[in-house]
Amino acid sequence: MTRVLLVAGKGGVGKTTVAAATALAAAREGLRTLVVSTDPAHSLTDALGLTGRTGQPREWRTAGDPLRVEAAPGHLDVLQIDTRARVDESWTTLRRTAGGLLAGAGVDPIVAEEIATVPGLEDVLSLLDVAAHAPGYDAVVVDCAPTAETLRLLALPEAVDRLVRRGLPVESRIMRLVAGQGLPPATVEALDALDDLCARLRSVRDLVSGPHAAVRLVTTPERVVLAETARARTTLALLGHHVEGVVVNRVAVGEQWPAALVARHREGLVAARDRFAALPVRHAPYADDEPVGAEALLALADVVLGGGDPLDLGAGRTALDIRDAGDRWLLDLPVPGASADDVDLAVTDDGALVVDLGPHRRVIELPAVLRRCEVEGASLDLTDGGQVLRVRFVPDEAQWSAGMTGTSGGS
Numbered sequence: 001m002t003r004v005l006l007v008a009g010k011g012g013v014g015k016t017t018v019a020a021a022t023a024l025a026a027a028r029e030g031l032r033t034l035v036v037s038t039d040p041a042h043s044l045t046d047a048l049g050l051t052g053r054t055g056q057p058r059e060w061r062t063a064g065d066p067l068r069v070e071a072a073p074g075h076l077d078v079l080q081i082d083t084r085a086r087v088d089e090s091w092t093t094l095r096r097t098a099g100g101l102l103a104g105a106g107v108d109p110i111v112a113e114e115i116a117t118v119p120g121l122e123d124v125l126s127l128l129d130v131a132a133h134a135p136g137y138d139a140v141v142v143d144c145a146p147t148a149e150t151l152r153l154l155a156l157p158e159a160v161d162r163l164v165r166r167g168l169p170v171e172s173r174i175m176r177l178v179a180g181q182g183l184p185p186a187t188v189e190a191l192d193a194l195d196d197l198c199a200r201l202r203s204v205r206d207l208v209s210g211p212h213a214a215v216r217l218v219t220t221p222e223r224v225v226l227a228e229t230a231r232a233r234t235t236l237a238l239l240g241h242h243v244e245g246v247v248v249n250r251v252a253v254g255e256q257w258p259a260a261l262v263a264r265h266r267e268g269l270v271a272a273r274d275r276f277a278a279l280p281v282r283h284a285p286y287a288d289d290e291p292v293g294a295e296a297l298l299a300l301a302d303v304v305l306g307g308g309d310p311l312d313l314g315a316g317r318t319a320l321d322i323r324d325a326g327d328r329w330l331l332d333l334p335v336p337g338a339s340a341d342d343v344d345l346a347v348t349d350d351g352a353l354v355v356d357l358g359p360h361r362r363v364i365e366l367p368a369v370l371r372r373c374e375v376e377g378a379s380l381d382l383t384d385g386g387q388v389l390r391v392r393f394v395p396d397e398a399q400w401s402a403g404m405t406g407t408s409g410g411s
């Protein structure tokens with residue numbers, strides 16, 4: 001199974017640099033490695049020292065084709081995806097048909113509109129290219145866009161899937177199964193496009209949040225950046241992603257830097273270790289020269305990785321856990337760093353638990369046994385695996401499908 005590492009963090013902190021360094025180190029370990037960027041600025045090829053004076057990558061072949069990094073100490077390919085240039089066929093079909101035809105197929109017109117206008121869906125589709133190339137490699141390192149965009153991107157596959165399932169009435173699916181009877185061909189085409197899109201979004205989700213995927217967070221030792229990194233970590237956990245470690249980059253150490261800056265960064269590093277106590281926290285010094293090219297990047301990788309597995313800094317995996325506690329059921333959702341004020345939850349009438357954390361949402365399809373229960377309450381609890389949102393369900397045989405049972409977190 002291909003291992004996937006997403007390198008994420010705030011804008012400008014060193015994501016591209018860390019992604020390139022990590023990929024080189026993985027290649028050096030003998031892993032067939034692909035490093036991917038969706039940044040149209042081509043900074044990944046710049047970091048790898050592949051860009052010529054014209055600004056165009058040397059020996060650059062056609063877009064969407066991985067380019068071999070000859071300077072790598074092993075097999076490393078780089079793939080630069082231009083999201084803007086990508087026109088996805090099923091998406092085009094869907095856009096064209098969305099309003100009228102989905103409504104014609106029985107999709108709630110408001111939902112049809114919602115699906116057609118999900119912002120950034122095109123960007124998700126760029127990840128489909130990654131999914132298509134991944135099977136040919138042992139390791140895929142993704143140089144992500146800045147945090148907010150990445151989080152939106154990672155939340156989309158599930159959100160769209162759910163929108164579709166909510167918006168598409170059972171009857172129209174059954175009608176289509178029965179040889180598309182009664183449905184105009186254009187409607188069938190729209191439904192097929194929708195199905196295809198959902199299947200592919202699911203493959204993206206499996207690739208980036210499956211058991212072989214992890215996120216490495218890059219930050220700098222500044223307070224503001226650390227705060228954003230901490231929020232990103234909480235949101236990633238909510239969305240079901242495994243954060244395997246934190247890299248504090250560009251830490252000023254040594255006499256060439258002003259003493260005040262060195263002191264401030266030292267404090268920042270202490271603050272980072274404090275905030276991310278449950279995670280491995282590594283740091284890279286502020287290099288005198290920009291780390292560009294294989295040699296400089298591998299030197300940076302050696303400092304950050306300390307000789308360990310390039311793709312795993314070693315944080316323990318936590319996961320959604322549902323268990324029988326005798327007279328009730330407990331659902332534990334890891335949400336490190338979340339505060340009770342930000343958490344809201346509800347159960348929908350089709351048996352899903354909706355967890356809102358600030359502007360972010362996770363929808364968890366409840367197993368049958370929990371659909372026959374009522375939410376008794378919820379709290380943020382500290383467990384061996386870190387902080388979890390613990391939702392307590394009590395059996396309610398009379399209630400086979402609950403209505404909107406709103407209850408606030410932190411009870």
Ligand SMILES: Nc1ncnc2c1ncn2[C@@H]1O[C@H](COP(=O)(O)OP(=O)(O)OP(=O)(O)O)[C@@H](O)[C@H]1O
Pocket residue numbers: 009010011012013014015016017018039043145146249250251284285286287288289290291292
């Ligand atoms: N440890 C370091 N020491 C010195 N310079 C560094 C270090 N890490 C990264 N840089 C430099 O900092 C700049 C930003 O790094 P990079 O492009 O990797 O950030 P990024 O997070 O990918 O930015 P963006 O959000 O714009 O994509 C680059 O010029 C890079 O060479």
Ligand SMILES: [Mg+2]
Pocket residue numbers: 015016017039043143
């Ligand atoms: Mg970058």
